[in-house]
Amino acid sequence: MHELAITQTIIDTVAQQANGVPVRRVVLEIGQLAAILPDSIQFCFDVCARDTPLEGATLDIIEIPGRGRCRHCGHEMSLEMPYGICDLCDSLAIDIIAGQDLVIKTMETVLCV
Amino acid sequence: MCVTCGCSDEANPTFTHLAAHTAAATPTHSHVLPDGQVITHSHTQETRQQTHEQHHPSSHAALETAPPPHHPERKQSLQSTALEINVLAKNDLIAAQNRGWFEGRNVLALNLVSSPGAGKTTLLTRTISDLQDRLQFSVIEGDQATAHDAERIRATGCDVVQVNTGTGCHLEAAMIQRGIRSLNPTANSVLMIENVGNLVCPALFDLGERAKVAILSVTEGDDKPIKYPHMFRASSLMLLNKVDLLPYVNFDVDRCIAYARQVNPDIEVFLVSATSGEGLDHWYGWLLETVAAP
Numbered sequence: 001m002h003e004l005a006i007t008q009t010i011i012d013t014v015a016q017q018a019n020g021v022p023v024r025r026v027v028l029e030i031g032q033l034a035a036i037l038p039d040s041i042q043f044c045f046d047v048c049a050r051d052t053p054l055e056g057a058t059l060d061i062i063e064i065p066g067r068g069r070c071r072h073c074g075h076e077m078s079l080e081m082p083y084g085i086c087d088l089c090d091s092l093a094i095d096i097i098a099g100q101d102l103v104i105k106t107m108e109t110v111l112c113v
Numbered sequence: 114m115c116v117t118c119g120c121s122d123e124a125n126p127t128f129t130h131l132a133a134h135t136a137a138a139t140p141t142h143s144h145v146l147p148d149g150q151v152i153t154h155s156h157t158q159e160t161r162q163q164t165h166e167q168h169h170p171s172s173h174a175a176l177e178t179a180p181p182p183h184h185p186e187r188k189q190s191l192q193s194t195a196l197e198i199n200v201l202a203k204n205d206l207i208a209a210q211n212r213g214w215f216e217g218r219n220v221l222a223l224n225l226v227s228s229p230g231a232g233k234t235t236l237l238t239r240t241i242s243d244l245q246d247r248l249q250f251s252v253i254e255g256d257q258a259t260a261h262d263a264e265r266i267r268a269t270g271c272d273v274v275q276v277n278t279g280t281g282c283h284l285e286a287a288m289i290q291r292g293i294r295s296l297n298p299t300a301n302s303v304l305m306i307e308n309v310g311n312l313v314c315p316a317l318f319d320l321g322e323r324a325k326v327a328i329l330s331v332t333e334g335d336d337k338p339i340k341y342p343h344m345f346r347a348s349s350l351m352l353l354n355k356v357d358l359l360p361y362v363n364f365d366v367d368r369c370i371a372y373a374r375q376v377n378p379d380i381e382v383f384l385v386s387a388t389s390g391e392g393l394d395h396w397y398g399w400l401l402e403t404v405a406a407p
Binding site: 005010083091093102 | 191194199317343
């Protein structure tokens with residue numbers, strides 16, 4: 001259940017960036033090969049956001065599909081697991097080139113006028 | 114068609130609505146965009162319309178030209194700020210500092226990972242006892258609670274720090290940073306980091322180690338490498354432990370190694386028994402070679 005610790009880090013990071021201004025929305029990118037469950041992050045978010053500037057904020061999660069590149073022939077393919085087999089040369093030596101990251105993309109804060 | 118916001122989910126049969134569509138529970142749902150991205154989100158009354166327009170315009174452009182009538186007008190002015198912050202960056206930065214510290218002193222730091230009960234501590238005490246005339250060791254022990262393992266290590270005469278993670282399920286780079294400040298491993302030595310017994314979370318947290326060593330015992334399932342691919346993908350070496358028990362258990366060694374290589378073609382595998390001593394020479398040879406060749 002590392003998602004709880006990770007969600008806490010997300011809340012802390014955004015709260016620091018928002019500098020006390022209420023946050024209404026956070027957009028998060030989770031790679032599908034990142035070993036992080038979007039459902040768990042979504043579940044933990046509301047709980048962790050309590051008593052912070054993020055309380056009541058919406059969390060939008062964009063899942064980034066996994067992609068790999070064959071180390072032998074350079075062919076690129078989509079990956080559902082953190083390993084795979086090259087469609088062209090049957091090699092198992094696949095470097096993961098996308099889908100492993102966890103990035104806070106944007107936050108939406110209440111505009112002070 | 115989603116009853117909350119009108120977005121179509123007919124293109125992909127795997128769309129799930131995670132929460133009941135009631136005002137009390139924040140409704141959450143997923144879509145797949147034309148480029149394969151999956152978006153899971155919820156809508157508050159204020160941000161519902163804006164969420165959709167900004168977030169997946171391509172999926173909606175074809176479906177709706179005007180917002181659905183049940184979307185109320187936005188009440189607050191909102192400012193969007195691009196952050197682009199990698200959530201694990203803080204851990205990765207400290208791990209990089211640890212790695213530099215180890216490299217500067219030629220300390221071979223190994224992150225030992227396994228399920229609970231695979232025999233990490235027994236393997237470690239045996240390794241330290243057998244090699245202590247040839248290598249200098251220090252150990253960071255990670256467990257949720259108790260100093261039992263650290264006491265077993267200390268009995269070998271080795272310097273050891275116990276990290277109790279409490280509710281945490283893995284060690285993080287900052288814990289190792291504190292550990293090495295306290296241990297201060299000498300140059301050309303080996304630092305063994307025994308992670309919390311868990312094949313999931315420790316794969317995500319770089320500690321600054323030279324290599325992860327996965328320990329799997331033959332009393333577990335032979336398909337563990339493919340069931341927990343992240344860990345075996347991240348490991349340089351797999352020690353298949355308790356091989357003295359092979360005659361009594363239903364464990365297919367070849368199948369296990371094939372699964373490990375499917376996940377990670379570069380993984381090295383040694384068959385060992387920390388109790389009988391079988392195969393430990395290969396592991397010791399690897400250790401001595403790796404310390405000598407930074």
